Amino acid sequence: MAVVAHEVKSPLTAIKGYADLLLLGGGSAGMNGREQWLARIRENVDRLAAIAERFLEADRLEGRLRARQSAHVSATELVRGVTEE
Numbered sequence: 001m002a003v004v005a006h007e008v009k010s011p012l013t014a015i016k017g018y019a020d021l022l023l024l025g026g027g028s029a030g031m032n033g034r035e036q037w038l039a040r041i042r043e044n045v046d047r048l049a050a051i052a053e054r055f056l057e058a059d060r061l062e063g064r065l066r067a068r069q070s071a072h073v074s075a076t077e078l079v080r081g082v083t084e085e
Contacts, residue, residue, distance in 0.1 A: 007051050011044035018044075 018037040 004055070008048065011047045011051075014044045015041050015048075 018041045021037055022034060
């Protein structure tokens with residue numbers, strides 16, 4: 001869970017920082033600076049979306065593994081298959 005928290009916290013911190021700069025009026029950077037900050041916010045949002053997608057994919061894979069592990073196996077069939085090999 002610590003890895004998950006770190007993966008999510010880093011882009012969130014960046015988004016908050018750039019949003020705070022925009023809310024404070026952006027200092028003397030003007031419109032060009034604001035556009036750069038908005039671009040960085042977008043990049044970090046995309047980064048968060050990619051992180052979320054990786055976690056969802058891992059969960060889907062884990063679910064498939066659980067489904068396979070819970071399959072009923074006949075001990076007789078298993079022994080027969082092993083001895084044939």
